[in-house]
Amino acid sequence: MLEIKGLRASAGGKEILKGIDLTVNAGEVHAVMGPNGSGKSTLAQVLAGHPAYEVTGGQVLYEGEDLLDMDPEVRAQAGVFLAFQYPVEIPGISNAYFLRAAYNEIRKAKGLEEVDSMDFLDLLEDKLRIVEWGPEIMSRAVNSGFSGGEKKRNEILQMAVLEPKLAILDETDSGLDIDALRIVAGGVNALRRPSHATILVTHYQRLLNYIVPDQVHVLSAGRIVKSGRKDLALELEAKGYEWLEQEVGAAS
Amino acid sequence: MNGAYLQEFGARSGTATADGPEWLEPVRRAAIDRFAASGFPTARDEEWRFTPLAPIAHSTWRQAAGASHAVTRQDLTPFIFGHSEWTTLVFVDGAYSEALSSTAALARGVRVGSLAELLRADGVILQQHLARHAPVESSAFTALSTAFMRDGGFLYVPANTDLKRPVHLVFVSTHEAAGRVTHPRNLIVIERGARASVIESYVTVAEGTSYWTNAVTEIVAGANSWIEHTRIQRESEQAYHVALTHVEQQRDSHYRSFSLAMGGALARHNLHAYLNGENVETLMYGLYLTRGEQVVDNHTAIHHNQPNCRSWEVYKGVLDGRSRAVFNGKVFVKPEAQKTDAKQTNRNLLLSDTAKVDTKPQLEIFADDVKCTHGATVGRLDDVALFYARSRGVPAHKAQLLLTYAFAAEVTSEVVLEPVRDELDRLVRERLGAL
Secondary structure: EEEEEEEEEEEOOOEEEEEEEEOOOOOOOOEEEEOOOOOOOHHHHHHOOOOOOOOEEHHHHHEEEEHHHOOOHHHHEEEEEEEEOOOOOEEEEEEEHHHHHHHHHHHHHHOOOOOOOOHHHHHHHHHHHOOOOOOOHHHEOOOOOOOOHHHHHHHHHHHHHHOEEEEEEEEEOOOHHHEEEHHHHHHHOOOOOOOOOOEEEEOOOOOHOOOOOOOOEEEOOOOOEEEEEEEEHHHHHHOOOOHHHHHHHHHH | OHHEEEEEEHHHHHHHHOOOOOOHHHHHHHHHHHHHHHHHOOOOOOHOOOOOOOOOOOOOOOOOOOOOHHHHHHHHHHOOOOOOOOOEEEOOOOEEEEEEEEEOOOOOOOOEHHHHHHHHHHOOHHHOOOOOOOOOOOHHHHHHHHHOOOOEEEEEOOOOOOOOOOOEEEEEHHHHHHOOOEEOOOEEEEEOOOOOEEEEEEEEOOOOOOOOOEEEEEEOOOOOOOEEEEEEOOOOOOOOEEEEEEEEEEEOOOEEOOOEEEEOEEEEEEEEEEEEEOOOEEEEEEEEEEOOOEEEEEEEEEEEEEOOOOOEEEEEEEOOOEEEEEEEEEEEEEOOOOOEEEEEEEEEEEEOOOOEEEEEEEEEOOOOOOEEEEEEEEEEHHHHHHHHHHHHOHHHHHHHHHHHHHHHHHHHHOOOHHHHHHHHHHHHHHHHOOO
């Protein structure tokens, strides 16, 4: 589904990704871990097309197409979804209005008819259940005045409605209390499909107690320095990132 | 040029009684004298520094005749909203049109109608309030209004009465007003414990026509009254619009204003509130949407004259083309106005490189135990917010519209009365071309 080859990217003239190789197949969950500043959030944002980053090398194929050549909205319409680390507040429009606008754009891109607000509310009912929310949240302005946990839950709700093929979660677990973490993780698990894939970008192993990854990758200084099964995350948790950096340093 | 106004005033003095009761005559006389002495403000006048008044000051504007025959109910459909049981008073080129207006069943003691009618009938309310609040000394435009006023809306709600159905005053300009001035003059008196919603609309059925509207509205909010006042300014984009809203508030009253400005080549609105009793609440919301060469100028002044009052002000602007906006918000806190809580915000969104904003908050605080804040911003759409919307599948140009609309909708959503809020929302969408 996703093939990343030698991806390099920089921001403000500073190179952050220094050659990333990663292949994600349908049905898989990959965890991308690493210390602060290792480039894991950059990777997530580059895949979604954040304009602050310049891709300086490499290639990303998504379902065989050149992902980097697509505008952010085209990526979304093709089924790529980024759950933001810091979801944006949009005072002035309701959560329902925003999400329906997005949902309809994606439908239009697929050649499907737009849904009206009544039909959309019906559809929302099931999706809200996934994040254990009532309908009140939909009349509040997008993320405006939401707590940190509510913002993250809202990202999962958007994901549930938009049903992406490739979901990238950028530190969706950070700053969550245990209840919010359980709800967010439950949402991700509920949306797992054999035809879909998920990339979890996370600093902590904690999330992986709830969402079991097929593979774990560790990023350091813009490169994947180690990949393994889910046990790698536990080892990291026990020994810390320093252990890995020393090991990599010794090897090179 | 100013001589023309004196001449016109002189010409009408022979038929003075046609313009109203005898007691009003010296009031009019004092006003024209005041205008004769001062003339129009110039760029040297601090209050008008950013307001290019030359097109008004350098022409001679005779009063429009009133042309109700030129307008049909059909012509007015784009401007009338709400429910059929609302009272809608229509004024065409300055003169009340009974045929185009509709009056609802009203609560006991409520009086609503045209000022012209009231001037003929005279009465205690008129004598107590008309031209007693908005001072002619402080503005040449108010002076001209008081000297020449003929018609406008009148609303009186007696004590402890809920108006229930809003009153909508619609001022329509036609092609027959080209090159002419109208002086709409409104008097709104809401007695103690009463409740009312009033809407003023300034519109045209002759887009592209150049005329001048010089409007003055006096509002008296009695003790413990509640007023929602909405102003919709959709003049011709070649027209000039100068207006004063003067609000006097007594203790425990709640006055909330929403002012939408989207018309006019030049539009200036002064909104002055006087908080003359304790526990007064004053809310001022505003939105201006400008394009082309438009200049839209909002000056607000909140006079905290008594303790324990709260004022809250949010004005927002969306500017396109080579348009310009001016915002000046003054908050005066008198020494006795302790425990004043005042917050003022002005935010501007620039859609083009050539639009320009002059924003100036002005706090003059003479009490020590107060909470007063202000903030002003001028900027573009946030790149991260744009990316957020695009990352959800919304194309770039639609994401821009969506966020621009959201910026405006944040303030229109503050209107309490739903049909008014919906109408403002419709106008914003229509203007922005949004979704």
